[in-house]
Amino acid sequence: xSRIQKTFARLNxxxxxxxxxxxxxxxxxxxxTVPLMHALVEAGADIIELGVPFSDPMADGPTIQRAxxxxxxxxxxxxxxxxxxxRFRTEDDKTPVVLMGYANPIEAxxxxxxAEKAAxxxxxxxxxxxxxxxxxxxxxxxxxxxxxxxxxxxxxxSSAERIAHxxxxxxxxxxxxxxxGVTGSGALNVEAVAQKLPLIREQxxxxxxxxxxxxxxxxxxxxAAFADAVVVGSRIIExxxxxxxxxxxxxxxxxxxxxxxxxxxxxxxxxK
Amino acid sequence: xxxxxxxxxxxxGHFGPYGGVFVAETLFGALDELKAAYAAAQADPAFxxxxxxxxxxxxxxxxxxxxxxxLSEVCGGAQIYLKREDLNxxxxxxxxxxxxxxxxxxxxxxxxxxxxxxxxxxGVATATVAARYGFECVVYMGSEDVRRQAANVYRMKLLGxxxxxxxxxxxxxxxxxxxAMRDWVTNIHNTFYIIGTVAGPHPYPMLVRDFQKIIxxxxxxxxxxxxxxxxxxVIAAVGxxxxxxxxxxxxxxVPDVRLIGVxxxxxxxxxxxxxxxxxxxxxxxxxxxxxxxxxxEDGQIIETHxxxxxxxxxxxxxxxxxxxxxxxxxxxxxxxxxxxxxFHDLCRLEGIIPxxxxxxxxxxxxxxxxxxxxxxxxxxxxxxxxxxxxxxVAEKSGIVF
Numbered sequence: 001x002s003r004i005q006k007t008f009a010r011l012n013x014x015x016x017x018x019x020x021x022x023x024x025x026x027x028x029x030x031x032x033t034v035p036l037m038h039a040l041v042e043a044g045a046d047i048i049e050l051g052v053p054f055s056d057p058m059a060d061g062p063t064i065q066r067a068x069x070x071x072x073x074x075x076x077x078x079x080x081x082x083x084x085x086x087r088f089r090t091e092d093d094k095t096p097v098v099l100m101g102y103a104n105p106i107e108a109x110x111x112x113x114x115a116e117k118a119a120x121x122x123x124x125x126x127x128x129x130x131x132x133x134x135x136x137x138x139x140x141x142x143x144x145x146x147x148x149x150x151x152x153x154x155x156x157x158s159s160a161e162r163i164a165h166x167x168x169x170x171x172x173x174x175x176x177x178x179x180x181g182v183t184g185s186g187a188l189n190v191e192a193v194a195q196k197l198p199l200i201r202e203q204x205x206x207x208x209x210x211x212x213x214x215x216x217x218x219x220x221x222x223x224a225a226f227a228d229a230v231v232v233g234s235r236i237i238e239x240x241x242x243x244x245x246x247x248x249x250x251x252x253x254x255x256x257x258x259x260x261x262x263x264x265x266x267x268x269x270x271x272k
Numbered sequence: 273x274x275x276x277x278x279x280x281x282x283x284x285g286h287f288g289p290y291g292g293v294f295v296a297e298t299l300f301g302a303l304d305e306l307k308a309a310y311a312a313a314q315a316d317p318a319f320x321x322x323x324x325x326x327x328x329x330x331x332x333x334x335x336x337x338x339x340x341x342x343l344s345e346v347c348g349g350a351q352i353y354l355k356r357e358d359l360n361x362x363x364x365x366x367x368x369x370x371x372x373x374x375x376x377x378x379x380x381x382x383x384x385x386x387x388x389x390x391x392x393x394x395g396v397a398t399a400t401v402a403a404r405y406g407f408e409c410v411v412y413m414g415s416e417d418v419r420r421q422a423a424n425v426y427r428m429k430l431l432g433x434x435x436x437x438x439x440x441x442x443x444x445x446x447x448x449x450x451x452a453m454r455d456w457v458t459n460i461h462n463t464f465y466i467i468g469t470v471a472g473p474h475p476y477p478m479l480v481r482d483f484q485k486i487i488x489x490x491x492x493x494x495x496x497x498x499x500x501x502x503x504x505x506v507i508a509a510v511g512x513x514x515x516x517x518x519x520x521x522x523x524x525x526v527p528d529v530r531l532i533g534v535x536x537x538x539x540x541x542x543x544x545x546x547x548x549x550x551x552x553x554x555x556x557x558x559x560x561x562x563x564x565x566x567x568x569e570d571g572q573i574i575e576t577h578x579x580x581x582x583x584x585x586x587x588x589x590x591x592x593x594x595x596x597x598x599x600x601x602x603x604x605x606x607x608x609x610x611x612x613x614x615f616h617d618l619c620r621l622e623g624i625i626p627x628x629x630x631x632x633x634x635x636x637x638x639x640x641x642x643x644x645x646x647x648x649x650x651x652x653x654x655x656x657x658x659x660x661x662x663x664x665v666a667e668k669s670g671i672v673f
Contacts, residue, residue, distance in 0.1 A: 108571025157301030
């Protein structure tokens with residue numbers, strides 16, 4: 001059983017939902033990433049999504065793009081992201097780490113090499129934003145060969161047919177993008193998300209995470225009422241941005257921890 | 273090769289290993305909708321009739337072919353012919369594609385169109401057709417390009433478009449494309465994204481090629497009238513590659529016609545300051561398709577350099593990648609300085625002010641011509657006129673207006 005599967009099985013037994021925070025590796029610099037990951041776990045994160053910065057993050061909004069630009073300016077790369085995961089694993093062998101990024105850095109390293117190195121580093125799952133199932137056959141196989149979970153997005157516009165196709169190659173969980181738009185957009189329609197979930201569950205038994213547009217404990221609570229996991233990204237990046245704006249990183253971990261703990265309380269308002 | 277032999281892309285949008293649909297799931301629905309709408313339009317003779325009517329009466333097609341006799345004489349070799357896309361309404365080939373996509377948008381009932389632009393030619397063409405059909409129009413343009421192409425920015429505004437300067441990344445065409453994609457994914461319900469080149473996710477590379485192939489189709493008819501036969505080589509500048517695909521595509525199955533794409537070598541390939549993705553790049557994934565890209569060893573896209581904003585792009589249409597790999601087309605680099613010299617030569621010798629993009633193709637023709645006999649024929653796609661580049665050329669010549 002993979003770390004991701006174990007995590008969902010444990011939460012299921014406890015009647016709780018998963019909280020999956022997202023941060024960009026190397027934002028604002030590499031030294032802060034591992035301490036932030038531990039802070040996320042201490043605040044109640046069940047799985048960490050670690051963004052691999054890319055020069056052209058087409059599916060992300062301005063907040064995550066700025067995080068990528070900050071990280072790249074300090075020399076972050078896919079190779080260095082894997083080193084950060086290795087370092088995280090020296091102190092945390094339980095919390096699943098999912099890399100989230102774009103295809104090109106992975107293809108530049110080589111799919112097989114990446115899969116081997118990522119597994120060795122302790123990565124549990126990989127979500128490549130611009131690999132839809134149609135283009136991801138080799139990727140899915142390479143991940144599974146190394147015991148990692150290929151994670152895929154499902155959108156409000158995905159047909160039942162496409163969800164079924166995705167379910168065939170996905171493992172770990174699927175990530176439902178709760179609104180049409182880029183990361184960090186506003187105006188989340190919780191009712192519309194609730195209506196879509198049964199359609200997804202008809203096609204797959206995998207846990208369903210919901211993200212995009214979740215910014216506070218109250219929204220997290222409403223989403224957790226029907227989803228298996230709540231993903232929060234841009235709001236956390238904003239906190240990191242604010243806490244490190246003056247060049248002093250010392251308060252970032254405490255501020256992020258307080259924010260994520262608050263969202264955790266929202267998620268835990270829901271008991272099965 | 274017979275017409276039936278070259279048949280790309282395949283049903284899933286691939287040109288061999290290139291092309292495809294590398295986008296987030298959120299865009300898939302819109303691309304499926306576009307594919308279906310395009311297939312229906314292709315099957316509808318009324319669509320083709322309207323496209324032809326617009327090209328004739330609004331754009332001014334067919335564009336002529338011109339024998340550049342003085343230029344050929346000075347080069348002292350092969351005869352150089354120019355396909356005059358610079359004479360189109362709005363001053364470049366870009367409008368052919370915009371008409372096609374605007375008619376699709378109209379069929380799909382989308383009241384709002386968006387576009388990305390580099391040199392501003394595609395932005396102007398999009399703003400033009402938006403005015404013509406009564407669409408709301410938003411054009412994304414890198415802030416660096418807004419600075420370089422002030423006249424075109426004003427043109428777009430005159431035509432009623434909103435121009436949004438993009439401050440992210442390298443502030444050029446690729447960043448404008450990222451931003452336009454973001455707008456599209458957010459406003460999919462009422463917005464049609466008019467992509468300006470033969471790149472992006474399927475069906476765009478095919479669709480833009482199909483709306484530009486009129487260039488080559490006209491040449492197939494005009495060359496025998498003008499020169500008694502088809503050319504020995506067809507030469508076109510390649511940034512994203514739409515003017516080149518437009519003139520190449522009808523010639524792919526014509527034997528013995530060399531297809532030569534000319535890339536921007538900027539300050540020189542060896543300096544790293546260039547935009548020659550086919551000459552110096554490696555395959556990767558960007559902007560929805562797999563193709564040759566300029567990237568560093570970590571797979572990050574690098575900034576490109578060219579005197580021509582329209583060629584300043586780190587990728588290239590996937591069909592060019594495929595034509596290169598199968599050896600049907602060859603791709604040659606031309607430096608800023610060579611392009612500028614060709615620009616001035618064409619001004620002085622032929623009374624034609626070419627766009628800096630097209631000047632790259634002319635420069636290569638001027639290099640190749642002297643190596644060939646006088647009865648050889650080179651057909652150059654003069655893809656746009658140079659009025660928009662006055663400022664850049666003057667600056668390079670140390671002239672202040």
